Amino acid sequence: MLSRLAPRDPDDIPFVRNFDKWGFRLAGYRSLWNNSKDLFQDAYGSFTKHGRPCWIPGASFSKHLALPHTYLPWMATQPDSVFNHREAFDELVKAKWAIGDRKYITEPWPTKLLNTKLRENFDDLIKAFHAEVQLAVTEQLGEDNAEWREVPVYRAMKTILVRASGRWIVGKALCQDPLFNRLTVAYMDTVFYVSGILHYTPVILHPLVGPLVSLRQRYIIEQAKKLVRPGFEERLGYLSSSSQDAAPQDFLYDAMRHAYTSRKEDFNLHDITIYALYVYWATCHQITVTAASTLLEILKSDAEYATTTRLQAESTQVFGTDEPTWSKATAARCSLMDSTLRESLRLHTFISRHVFKKIMVDGVKAPDGTVLPKGALTCVISRPLHTDHELISEGNKFIPFRFAPAKEIPEGIPTDSAGKKMTTITPDYLPFAYGKHACSGRFLADVTLKMLFTHILRHFDVELSPKNPCPQPVVHREATLPPRHALIRARRKIKV
Ligand code: HEM
Incomplete structure (x- = not known):
């Protein structure tokens, strides 16, 4: 018909x-x-x-x-x-102006490199992230176990994830440099600022407006290059060395090695810096939105679903009281957390x-x-597909444990969606897109988000700030974002 x-x-x-x-x-x-x-x-x-x-x-x-x-x-x-x-x-995205040049998006080699890394070095990526995330969380949420600290959740999640991901993107020294991290965040934000303006500018005016609105981006790139230079020069030494064992295991080195052997025109500080910044943008932006939205939803849904208590109980059941050991297998056992993340992605994609x-x-x-x-x-x-009441009951409501295996779903929660994993893509669940170019980083995102929330919930008391008891997502043009200024408060738990 x-x-x-x-x-x-x-x-x-x-x-x-x-x-x-x-x-x-x-x-x-x-x-x-x-x-x-x-x-x-x-x-x-x-x-x-x-x-x-x-x-x-x-x-x-x-x-x-x-x-x-x-x-x-x-x-x-x-x-x-x-x-x-x-x-x-x-x-x-209007890559010429927003990213620095078209080639950083249209060239397939950086994505291929990243996909190989995700396939072949997954455990190393988790280890690198784990080593940094604890320091990054402490930096943002503090060490005080007496007084609450008010924390702007979106900014905190962005800073934590940029710093922790930086460990495998640019290595330990640079990922711990606050100025470099601020520049990276500024680069990521400016991509949206530039493409947002050009989105609402007729194409015929792009050659005039593009150079003007991207001035800030070019300045950020120049500043970032100064900070990348020492790491770039250090890595040059390894390229010509016969022993690769001691070479850094980060994307920066991988990209330099690839350009050195197969893509001479990109083998320079300028291009390698922008490729690294582009990888930050491609891998950290969506996960930041997800992390901030999920944390707010966990706290907002606590009264109705005892979300934090149940997630904490699950983490104790999976890991005991020792520091968790993270792998794909241990992350897969956190099914209530998995469901909470899938629910957040269903409702709050960017x-x-x-x-x-x-x-x-x-x-x-x-x-x-x-x-x-x-x-x-x-x-x-x-979005309308993800929330369609004919496909999922109470489609507009955040119900954290609806995707857990049926026997783990608490009473009173709809079971029509039981057993669906955060990373399982179907034509009616598209946060990671679909097909052969669907997000290849989703398995890493899965483990790192679980690691982040497990760490926060085990080591901190967290609640919504009384200044914003019910923060709502903000729709800005086409994007849906966690409210930029929403506050949580956090206090380190007393060790027993
Ligand atoms: C919650 C977090 C994330 C979300 C929602 C997300 C979403 C997406 C989406 C929608 C795409 C498809 C773009 C397209 O249609 O072409 C994509 C592609 C991609 N993502 Fe993610 N992503 C996340 C985290 C990550 C992380 C942490 C990494 C890597 C460490 C990553 C690596 C990639 C790569 C390499 C691609 C390109 C795949 C290809 O072109 O073959 N993503 N992501």
Whole structure:
């Protein structure tokens, strides 16, 4: 039935809210600016939920093609030469201005390097993160076991995760340098600032506006290069040495070695610094949003679900009272924590759409016969899908343990979603995207988030600050973020 109704000509694909028509066009772009939540809900409810693609208002006064999530298994079989995610990201992020150049996104080698590291050195990455996370948490939450410390949760999570991830990105010395970490955070924030402004600037003006809005980013890169230089020079020595055993095991060295042997044009301080900053942005931003949102939700849901008590009990059951030993296997045993994280990702992903691709060729035909136009930037609308009451009960409510194995779900909690893991991707759960370019770091994110929260809950009393008893996520244009100034208070537990 659907295939008979499917548009055979790309020009027949419908527009949400008729935004192609005069009178509706401006309203469409205005909604993207000030009410994207309702706009995406309409596109999902009227079209994509029912298996039909539609055009939605897109970046820089363009249009994007929202595809039904039911296309995903078919899309996953298509090569990058048909659906390309790097080209889509370049267009969305405006990499030339926001990152420093297009190549940092479009070149596949840094991601390949990272994927190899994630595959072959997973345990070393966990060890590096573990070594740093305890110091980073103490730095943010303090050591006082008498007085509460008020902590801005989003900033604290960002600082902790940047410092701890830095251990495997740039090594111990640099990841403990507060100035370098501040520059890294500033770089990450400026990526969004620059791409956000260009998102709402007509393309024709980008060559004028781009250089101006990216001035700050270029300054940050120059400052970061000064701090990376000693580590860069130290690593140069190892490149020519016959013994690699003593060489640093971080991304900085991996990137230098790769550029030295296979990519001479990138073998310089400038490019290697930006590749490292780009890796921070790609690996730390989403995990920070998840960490801050999850901590706030754990505390907000405590009264109804005894969330902190149950998570603490689980950690004692899995690890006893000794310092936990972390691996994929021990993390997998923390099923209540796993469920809490999946619930947080379901409700609080940073953006409302996922699986961005650019169609690279003519005549691409979807399984229902719809012909998709070359050049279109496609996405799958995710937030309304994640919260659809027909797919999940009480879809808009944070229910921390709903995904735990059925026998562990406390009484009174819906069991229709039992047994789904945080890292298991399906066409209706897209925080990590879908297909062969889905997040390859999700298993590391899984272990590191569990490590972080387990450490906090075991060593600190934590509660919401009385100054903000019920902090709510903030919708900013297309992004949903934890409230920037939300405070928690923390106090070190007294050792017994
Ligand atoms: C909660 C935390 C995280 C979320 C929600 C997340 C989400 C995502 C998403 C949506 C993509 C797909 C982008 C696309 O459609 O092309 C992605 C890609 C990727 N992520 Fe994550 N990510 C997280 C943490 C991490 C971490 C900690 C790492 C590494 C240590 C990582 C490494 C990667 C890599 C390498 C890719 C590119 C995969 C490829 O292109 O083949 N991510 N991530």
